[in-house]
Amino acid sequence: MHPDFLSRLTKDRVIAVVRAPHIPDAAALCAALRAGGVRWIEFTRTTPSLAAHLRRAVAEDGTGVGAGTVMTAAQARELIDAGAGYLVTPGCRPEVAETAAAAGVPVVLGALTPTEVGRAVDLGADAVKIFPARAFGPGYLRDLAGPFPEVPLVASGGVDADNAAGFLRAGARAVCAGSQVVAPSVVAAADWAEITRRARAFVDSLDGPEGP
Template sequence: MFADRVVCVVRAPRLPDAQALCHALADGGIRTVELTFTTPDVLRHLRSAADAVAPDVVLGVGTVVSADEARAALDAGARFLVTPGLRPEVAAVATAAGVPVLIGALTPTEVLQAHEAGASAVKVFPASVMGPAYLGALHGPYPHVRLVPSGGVSAENARDYLDHGAAAVTAGTGVVPPATVAAGDWAEITRRAREFVAGW
């Protein structure tokens, strides 16, 4: 899931066609997509798209905060899970199923706890508060921990995060604005995805 070095997280009040969204992102060069539990009926969307977009798109679910949500997401076809903070119970479900999990953390202590809980990578959130150099600092004591900055990553600064050691970066509303997703403007989303990855 780190091949393209970008994960696109989708938060929208309405998702008219999850398959079309995934294909629009893939056409723009982003092939790892994270739907979230903040989107209404996310599991229905996941079920409708998971098989149809594979293997071109790796589709997962984020904002997972409980073991029950983790199991439900996996049953619906999620190929990876993402938590907003330290959720060892989610990590346990993912690890038992052999599915990658990105655990949210910010401080050095939280990063270590996330790693020890079994995180495939640690989602550094909110990355914009600390900036790209913070990732380089974290790699001092944790050189082997994969770090994925999330929150405030843009086409303008993504390269800087990668240069400071990010395993991947998270694209958000800059690529998938909620209103654009809700309107089903897939051509615009493809354009934004292409622009996001153009620098690398």
């Protein structure tokens, strides 16, 4: 476990999930997000040339830069070698957890059911990503917190400015911001000012009215 990772993530509360077919400049994208108050960036493995983007982003400023949609030990090793500061999986992936632990890299394992949350904890997850969060709503995270009060939960999948505050108030340590903040078309256009504007608007929403 990596307590510093968890404490920083809990303080910052949001991870921008980048899933884009074209990224002109990964370092500039990260800088734009940070300018808007988003300090955690997850580049997903479905992004072409992911390792190259990670190296570019990490060379500029690797703080908070990680890799997501990691499914295998080989993928985990490649992305750790490229500089990923943490790994995220879409489900419980034991070999990814083992590889991350061996490398001393934090891992956020995906889960949905109580059984899967328990399995993620057994595998040594630093936090557990509840996906797809929107399909079940903030109340589901609140229910999970009953039997798992000490498990750090991250809400992912369909989280936006309208419901993010609700997930946080339901007990999520952080939420994942997707296309509302890092829209593929805006990323491809290298409109960094717009990325910063979207990031700031999302961050501002985190203290808003409770979602449904």
